[in-house]
Amino acid sequence: MTKPLVGIVMGSDSDLPVMKEAVDMLEKFGLSYEVSISSAHRAPELTAEYARSAVERGLAVIIAAAGVAAHLPGVIAAQTPLPVIGVPIKSGPLSGVDALYSMVQMPPGIPVATVAINGARNAAILAAQIIGATNPEVREKVLRYKEELARAVEEKARRLQELGVAGYLEQMGGAKG
Incomplete structure (x- = not known):
């Protein structure tokens, strides 16, 4: 162990x-x-x-x-x-x-x-x-995690541009009339 x-x-x-x-x-x-x-x-x-x-x-x-x-x-x-x-x-x-x-x-x-x-x-x-x-192995895992975070933000920014504010909020389930 x-x-x-x-x-x-x-x-x-x-x-x-x-x-x-x-x-x-x-x-x-x-x-x-x-x-x-x-x-x-x-x-x-x-x-x-x-x-x-x-x-x-x-x-x-x-x-x-x-x-x-x-x-x-x-x-x-x-x-x-x-x-x-x-x-x-x-x-x-x-x-x-x-x-x-x-x-x-x-x-x-x-x-x-x-x-x-x-x-x-x-x-x-x-x-x-x-x-x-x-510990280079752990450092690499931290770097990969931070790259995942960046990709998630980039994807959200792309979706916001594609859908607009109302469409994005609707997709989130938070659209207000």
Whole structure:
């Protein structure tokens, strides 16, 4: 069995539906991963052990997701030399803005690369790019993915020119009379 390169850890099982997008992207890039649940507040020793043992387990990058106070990514980043990508989860009365602020306002020396609220897909792409910096095979997969994105936009632009605004919207099912 291949050792995981990317760790995905979340503060609650309620984050799993969002983090499934990260899993799907890592699978698209052919990157091995592990998925875990921990909590900086409710299980601090488990979280600390997860972070401290990440290198020996073979991880290269950690994606950490949390909502509300969102301390999980920062606590992990404080205890590992690996890059940590934070995914703020849309939850609570502030709809994830509190989690976003918690992750991007880390103190000097403890960086957490932070993606958009519920941005699990981008977290996985960033993880692939980090790994791809030293792995040409992964870098090539990232390049191919970006080419796919460009082709999709080009196709939409072509269809818009061909159909016009009303026809395009109708095809999308969103035409308004």
